[in-house]
Amino acid sequence: MKFSDLDEQQWNELKPYLDTCVIPVTGLSGAEAPWQAVEGLERLRDWLDLVEQPFKGRIVTYPAMHYRMSDWEQTAAAVDELSRQLKQEQFRYVMVMSAMPWPKHIRCGAVDLHIDANVDESGNDLSGTVQEKVREMWNKKLPEDEC
Template sequence: MKFSEFSPEQWYDLLPYMDTCLIPVSGLTGEEPPHEATERIAGTGDWLQPLEAAFRGRSVTMPANHYVDVTNEDDIRRVSGLCERMRGLGFAFVVVVSGRADWAAVPEDADLLIKPEEAGAEPDPDKLRQAIMALWKREAGAK
């Protein structure tokens, strides 16, 4: 579900079931012309959509972070801080999703970074679902 689909009452009632936070990061730097910005945002949506469809009822997609330079370690630290704050809201799992392959590092406080392995790669919905389920299984096995 998207963050905008909850009323305050629903959120607190559903929180025990909504344990996974999806944070979209488009990776814009502010140097892209409009058509390139559109492509990058759509690319992130391509990687996000299979997860939203598969895990509706267990995941919450938070607002997209567009202007984050994924090749800049300071920006990645800011994403990590955001992940930490999402965990403070009650999410057990925080997953960063991006259409950009060129991340400098995985955000430290993210449980998982979903992204293409190389530029131009298309998402494999089955592989994406398996990555999230593997994350849940690891946590269940650790308890």
């Protein structure tokens, strides 16, 4: 479900069920030709379909971050801050999805699941792999769940 599909009344009714937010990150640098930007956006759209359709009713997709900062560390810091805010105010889980390869050594502490082009390295069914990772995130025991 996209954030723009929810009005105030719907959000109040559905909030207990919509516990997961997806932050799409296109990862454009600004150096791309228009056709390359289109390719990046289309790839991200296709990746979002892997979670939006099968998990409709539990996931809300927020507006995309299209341009990365001057380096991936700054981008990760911005994504991490946004994730912390979303978790504090609205959602239990935050996912980041990027169809661009995100540097493996750069992670965001507040993000529960990070899916990017690196997940496609296995050659397995991408749809099944992504959906399994989402289920694993939901089944993982979070620190606040511990007694």
